[in-house]
Amino acid sequence: MTVISDLATTTRGGLEIALQPFSSSDVDRVYELCQDPEIQWWTTVPTPYTFHDAEGFVGDYVLPAWNEVAEGTYSSLREGPELVWSVHINGESSLAGLWGSIGYKRLGDGELEIGWWLGAGARGHGIMRAAVATLIVLAFNPVFPLQARRVWWHAMVGNLPSAWIAQRTGFAYQGIEEHHGAGRCWSAMICPDDPIEPRDDWPELPL
Numbered sequence: 001m002t003v004i005s006d007l008a009t010t011t012r013g014g015l016e017i018a019l020q021p022f023s024s025s026d027v028d029r030v031y032e033l034c035q036d037p038e039i040q041w042w043t044t045v046p047t048p049y050t051f052h053d054a055e056g057f058v059g060d061y062v063l064p065a066w067n068e069v070a071e072g073t074y075s076s077l078r079e080g081p082e083l084v085w086s087v088h089i090n091g092e093s094s095l096a097g098l099w100g101s102i103g104y105k106r107l108g109d110g111e112l113e114i115g116w117w118l119g120a121g122a123r124g125h126g127i128m129r130a131a132v133a134t135l136i137v138l139a140f141n142p143v144f145p146l147q148a149r150r151v152w153w154h155a156m157v158g159n160l161p162s163a164w165i166a167q168r169t170g171f172a173y174q175g176i177e178e179h180h181g182a183g184r185c186w187s188a189m190i191c192p193d194d195p196i197e198p199r200d201d202w203p204e205l206p207l
């Protein structure tokens with residue numbers, strides 16, 4: 001696979017976290033993980049989530065953007081298919097395996113929107129926070145094709161676990177907006193020169 005996927009690894013609490021393209025063998029696990037009510041409530045995955053949905057996600061939805069990366073035609077300057085990584089824990093720990101998904105939607109003009117979910121059994125370990133930090137570095141690294149000039153985070157009002165990650169990875173809170181048919185969403189963004197570390201200027205989030 002490409003350099004961009006090889007470099008998307010990080011560690012957290014002794015766990016090695018590998019961000020990599022989904023493979024066809026991930027369908028069963030994606031189906032299993034996406035039965036989680038929190039994932040169905042807070043993200044745009046279909047409800048109910050069927051095995052056919054998992055097959056379509058792994059076998060169809062995630063492929064076009066990776067093909068663009070492989071062909072060298074990916075660009076964040078124009079809108080296009082979402083670039084999605086799976087979140088794996090490597091090694092022999094009890095958490096080893098596929099646990100989540102994290103991806104960038106392209107809004108055009110160098111603007112990306114990040115989104116993520118993690119299976120319930122792996123939450124509370126800082127795994128997703130570490131994954132988000134890794135992908136922000138990648139988004140702003142001029143050597144890689146993402147070459148973003150801004151990354152947006154949106155979450156439905158009330159999704160505090162997602163907001164904690166955004167706050168702790170350096171996103172600047174912007175307010176509440178109506179977003180993509182998801183209703184009222186908290187909004188935050190991060191730019192290339194912003195430190196990827198917790199910000200202390202977030203307000204108490206309005207509901």
Ligand SMILES: CC(C)(COP(=O)(O)OP(=O)(O)OC[C@H]1O[C@@H](n2cnc3c(N)ncnc32)[C@H](O)[C@@H]1OP(=O)(O)O)[C@@H](O)C(=O)NCCC(=O)NCCS
Binds near residue numbers: 161
């Ligand atoms: C959102 C989601 C990925 C969070 O998973 P998680 O395992 O709790 O996330 P992490 O442990 O990686 O990060 C949470 C961070 O918030 C911090 N945190 C936890 N409780 C906190 C609190 N009460 N106040 C402030 N920060 C808190 C944690 O310490 C951690 O930061 P750290 O890594 O600096 O310690 C998970 O709940 C999920 O997948 N939910 C369903 C799907 C979803 O909501 N997706 C996002 C849609 S926008």
